[in-house]
Amino acid sequence: MGELDKLIERHQYLSKISVAFLYSIAVSVAVNMFWTPGGIYGSGVTGAAQLISTISHRWFPFDISTAIMYFALNAPLFVLSWRKIDHKFTVFTVIAVALASTMMHLLPPVKITADPLVCAIFGAVANGFGTGMALRNGISTGGIDILGIILRKKTGKSVGTINIMFNVFIVACAGFLFGWVHALYSAVSIFINGQVIDMIYNKDQKLQVMIVTSKPKRVITQIQNEMRRGITIVHDAEGAYKHEEKTILFTVISRSELHDLSTAMSLSDPHAFVSVTDTVKVMGRFYQAHIY
Structure with a gap:
């Protein structure tokens, strides 16, 4: 490795x-x-840590802070991730x-609003x-990220599906233990949390690309050199303005x-004319780079 690479x-x-x-x-x-302060429970391991901390405060003779539980719950997942x-x-996780x-331990709790x-x-x-910023920069925040990656390999389910299943469990526990009003607000918080993450971390969003070109071989070669993507070719297209022969290329x-x-x-x-649109779902073979 050269000095520049280092x-x-x-x-x-x-x-x-x-x-x-x-x-x-x-x-x-x-x-x-x-x-x-609002009695709201977050998503994933953070919410689980909050639940355990609340339970210990109410029914145990000792308190377990959310900060300690957050690290403790993640610790066994570090081993799984390493292996x-x-x-x-x-x-980095x-x-x-x-x-x-x-x-969490150093920042003092401040009740801004009730x-x-x-x-x-x-x-x-x-x-x-x-x-979202962490994921965008290739950093996992632990917890469900790790479980999701491992379970995705085992079961084929998406990380998002696994995350939702775990969060439903968190909301249900909050409802049974502390009331369904707090469970409802926790569900709202988890939903907004997911939407904000999606707004910031959108690198894996799929886009459909349509290219109308008179130089298909050059375009195909260049795209395949730059990216690992398959291309569908539609021959014998015609431009309506100059009636020139064109080729249409599709890729995701x-x-x-x-x-x-x-x-x-x-x-x-x-x-070339290039149109890029959002893709709701991709079925079939699509190369997905590792998120780590």
């Missing part, structure tokens, strides 16, 4: 650590300033979770922003590949 890698590591610190502040604000996923992925646990709906919304926005890409597509088109046929 410098780039070091910069990427520092960038990820900085984003992990940003996530730790965001989740701490969500838990300590909104969710806990089943990737070592580098696990290291440990850093993110450790920073979040530390910040309105549970306001707490649900603002807590979800804060946590969703931090989680991830939103993170938009820049690569633009580069490929500018190098192969800058005058």
